[in-house]
Amino acid sequence: MKSMCNQLTRDELINRIHSLHEGNDAKWGKMNIFQMVRHCLLWDEMALGKIELKRAFIGRLFGKIALKGMIKDEKPLSQNIGSLTELIVADVIGDLDLLKKQWMNSVQKYAHLSDEHQFVHSFFGELNKSQTGLLAYKHTDHHLRQFGV
Numbered sequence: 001m002k003s004m005c006n007q008l009t010r011d012e013l014i015n016r017i018h019s020l021h022e023g024n025d026a027k028w029g030k031m032n033i034f035q036m037v038r039h040c041l042l043w044d045e046m047a048l049g050k051i052e053l054k055r056a057f058i059g060r061l062f063g064k065i066a067l068k069g070m071i072k073d074e075k076p077l078s079q080n081i082g083s084l085t086e087l088i089v090a091d092v093i094g095d096l097d098l099l100k101k102q103w104m105n106s107v108q109k110y111a112h113l114s115d116e117h118q119f120v121h122s123f124f125g126e127l128n129k130s131q132t133g134l135l136a137y138k139h140t141d142h143h144l145r146q147f148g149v
Contacts, residue, residue: 001074003133004110004140013140014104016149022096024147028079031089036143037099038089044106046087047127047136049119053086059123067124071134077142084122110136 002009024033031039045051056063070077110133117129127135 001071001134002137002141003130004107004136005113005129005133007111009137010107010110013107013137013144016144017100017104017107019149020096020100020144020147024149026146027148029146031146032092033147034092034094034096034099035089036147037096037103038091038094039083039087040140040143041099041103041106042087042089043139044103044109044136046121047119047132048106048109048113049117052120053084053122055120055125056122059121059125063121063124067121067127067131067135070138071131076145077138079146081142086122107140 002012004010004013020033020037022033026032026036042051046053113129113132115129117132118126119132120126121135124135
């Protein structure tokens with residue numbers, strides 16, 4: 001399965017990010033392209049341990065089961081899947097080229113995850129390096145597909 005821990009996968013995603021432009025319209029969801037890129041940057045910050053979010057009670061009950069279902073195979077994430085409230089971006093305009101560069105740099109940081117890497121997702125709970133790589137790929141792929149790349 002594709003993972004952010006794999007250089008070829010990161011290269012593929014970086015090429016897809018590079019191809020984004022302001023003319024890409026969302027095929028689903030409420031975000032515009034600027035909001036999506038900012039959202040993905042925030043998600044990466046969470047996964048890479050730069051920001052911490054409080055655990056959701058419902059996630060403590062069902063998070064691990066939901067995570068297993070999401071990363072068990074190659075199936076892409078569903079359209080219109082919910083987003084963490086803390087990662088919803090209100091700003092609707094910005095410098096897309098600058099944000100794309102930041103996002104591409106963020107994707108490359110997954111190359112440096114240690115085998116001991118863990119982060120706490122507010123819904124899914126503790127994720128190890130392997131789970132982080134798989135979920136990060138699926139999340140990024142989901143939003144790139146959302147905008148047709």
